[in-house]
Amino acid sequence: MSADPALRREIPDATVARLPGYLRTLSRLAEDGVLSVSSEELASAVGVRSSQLRKDLSHLGSYGVRGVGYEVEMLALEISRALGLSTDWPVAIVGMGNLGRALSSYSGFVTKGFRIVGLFDDDPAVEGEVVLGVPIRPLSGLREAHAAEPIAIGVIATPASAAQVVCDALVEAGITSILNFAPSVLSVPDGVDVRRVDLSTELQILAFHAQRKSLAAGDLDGAVAR
């Protein structure tokens, strides 16, 4: 029962979405030399309720000690395993404008579990340029690159107008996990996972709540928070 290798288990999406946050906080605690945490402490550092943390962790297995708490390093390791970070995932970024560059120099990348193996852009002005040891190639080289060294995750950092074409090229090459920073809905065949990260969506959600706050505060319509 508790000796179950956890990975077979069905882990709810909502839980999966929170695991990276737990992992990050655990890593910071480990750096600070903390050996053990209670669900209460960890939850408050992450910003969730302790009952939720415990329920989430219960989907991975039973890694705490009653009356004591969780061993920081060990729990971090188990979450890494559950997320599939035991091995490094090779990532390619398509689109080397400001965003692509920001992403490729992003520290969180190298830190844990991911490794940039390809940079692509069709702009002749940047072709051949080497960023952090990886040369920028034209998109036409994608298939070949994937054959030479497999790419597990493709990141789209192009303008919206190019996103679907780039996506098709990634899918065509055999890449089935895509992270899309362009503000467009991508259509992909079954079996391909797409996650979208979109600035304007996030801003609009913030605007909605800001509006509610200002309405609740009794401001009249159209007024901007003072």
Place this chain on the structure above:
Amino acid sequence: MSADPALRREIPDATVARLPGYLRTLSRLAEDGVLSVSSEELASAVGVRSSQLRKDLSHLGSYGVRGVGYEVEMLALEISRALGLSTDWPVAIVGMGNLGRALSSYSGFVTKGFRIVGLFDDDPAVEGEVVLGVPIRPLSGLREAHAAEPIAIGVIATPASAAQVVCDALVEAGITSILNFAPSVLSVPDGVDVRRVDLSTELQILAFHAQRKSLAAGDLDGAVAR
């Protein structure tokens, strides 16, 4: 005592999170000269079920015509209103590295509802530089800038190490809506909204699903001895 019809209504978070997507697709349809859509058409363009779209829209009010569909321009306007985009929201970006620059030149920004009124960075090397008509100022000028021209939303595009300090400065200045691109959990007082956009979280979620796919595909690596 606002006379707004639907805004008083409680709109579920899950619905709010989808409205920006509906709005974007409607805007594209409007550009293409489409006058009217059915819930079926719009839903499939956005990638949700038509029943969900109708339920979501029902929270805003009743803006469709039975037997016909929705008038594109009008529905876009209503969603804009619900999201609080009738007026422009003044935004400040803190941290003008690659990410900050990518964000400030992001097209979706100007398009609809948002306007960059301040850029901040404490690096003396970039201070004074003007990006798209807005000068980069040191963070110490934040309070003054907010007093001169109100800032509704603060965007944190600094490294994680600076994020909490920047966040404190934003809150101190009176800004209550924050979009955080740094990979860190921010602690803020009640009444301040923080949304986090995090590359490594998204990558880790993709990695989880990629791992499941490869396990399901019969890769008998198993490897997890237990």
Place this chain on the structure above:
DNA sequence: TTTTGTGAACAATTTCACAGCT
């Protein structure tokens, strides 16, 4: 007819509260 708007059924997620282990 066609397609919306919505109660009701269903599903997922969160929170509670406490039994069970150290």
Place this chain on the structure above:
DNA sequence: AGCTGTGAAATTGTTCACAAAA
């Protein structure tokens, strides 16, 4: 005594299926 792990309850979100409207 203290804290985890987990059924059960409460809440939130999604889908169904059909009456109502044009």
